[in-house]
Amino acid sequence: MSRLKRITVVGASLAGLRAVQTLRREGFDGEITLVGAETHLPYNRPPLSKSVLRGDDDVALPGAEELGDQWLRGRRAVRLDVRERTVGLDDGTEIGHDGLVIATGARPRRLDGAHRLRTIDDALALRARLDSGHEHVLVIGGGFIGGEVASTARQLGRKVTLVDAAPYPMRAGLGEDAARWLAAHHERNGVELVTNARVTAVSGGRVHLADGRSIAADLVVGGMGVTPNTEWLDGSGLTTDDGVLCLPTLFARGAGDIVAAGDVARWPHGLFGGETVRVEHWSNANEQGAIAARNLLAGPENATPFLDVPNHATHVHGARIQTAGLPHLADAASIVTGSPEDDRFAVAFTRDGVLVGAVAVNSPKDVVRLKRAITARETL
Ligand SMILES: Cc1cc2nc3c(=O)[nH]c(=O)nc-3n(C[C@H](O)[C@H](O)[C@H](O)COP(=O)(O)OP(=O)(O)OC[C@H]3O[C@@H](n4cnc5c(N)ncnc54)[C@H](O)[C@@H]3O)c2cc1C
Structure with missing residues (x-):
């Protein structure tokens, strides 16, 4: 029998949905309240920048349709009282809990005049603009x-211009070799x-740069990183x-009844020297x-640390990266198979x-092998 009777999960997207599903799978039979600011069923975001823009609307997350009346949709948490164990909502409701999961994710940095892309509504609005024949698309941020x-x-x-603050897009995340290759790959395509x-501003159909230049564009899309919703x-x-x-176990520091998960959580990773x-x-x-x-x-006292090695995949102009x-923690890098050429x-x-x-890059077996080696903390 769990010592918990009422659990509130704030954030009804991937991490929140998985938390609700796991609570039930682990036999928790108390009350669960899921609070989500969006009104859609929890959905998958990765297709939003890919297939959805090309006209495919399938963003389903398996199990989302099983959420019943435990889900408060279109409601935003505005306050947490740790001592009273209550979450206050934007309509004035207070929800009591004895366990809380924080899964409020992140939102894109804003720039007036630039489209953002985080939600299905953002993606459909962007698709409508692309479909309406905007010829020159300017993307800010090459992440x-x-x-x-x-x-x-x-x-x-479409004609596409990509503006990035670094000498090569994604240099921080991919390192010098892969970022140089990616820049050339963008240009070849x-x-x-x-x-x-x-970029300092978008106005009058132009994107203004800090060095005084400005570039005309029909449609501007911002990809300038995100801010966690805290x-x-x-x-x-x-x-x-x-x-x-x-903590390493995803319990919020100083709170034995609150955990966080997903894009909003920052924790010391045990495989990387406790780096948060x-x-x-x-x-x-x-x-x-x-x-x-x-x-x-x-x-x-019985919790286990979260030690998964982060991993990510993307397709850019047909290449799998x-x-x-x-990688950004490294002090050295070397090409171990193949060649950028x-x-x-x-x-x-x-x-x-x-x-x-x-x-x-286009080398999936290597990433599986190297991921295993990272988990085992192997030396090169
Ligand atoms: C366009 C796009 C493409 C992506 N492509 C990839 C990819 O190819 N591969 C990959 O690994 N990752 C990709 N990602 C990232 C991935 O989708 C995220 O890591 C993932 O969605 C994080 O899930 P989450 O549940 O932590 O947060 P989120 O998905 O951000 O969900 C948080 C939810 O909480 C809600 N919320 C926020 N504040 C409150 C509040 N106060 N009260 C109630 N609800 C609140 C939000 O409305 C949102 O629904 C992509 C993301 C985007 C946007």
């Missing part, structure tokens, strides 16, 4: 989402790259700093939703000689 939007817009026959450039926790006593600060990380990948939200729920039921671990290679990243990350 995973910006790169995918650029790739999809090229597939749709007809994307005009404008790098080392910071404002509703201000004043609660929980520590937030680019996410909810957690926040991971914005599908598989992380999927696994953390489940582990956080299991740990909440087990209690802090995969990452594992945390052949559009097929893998890079291993080490810190003090120990593998901490991998990037593979």
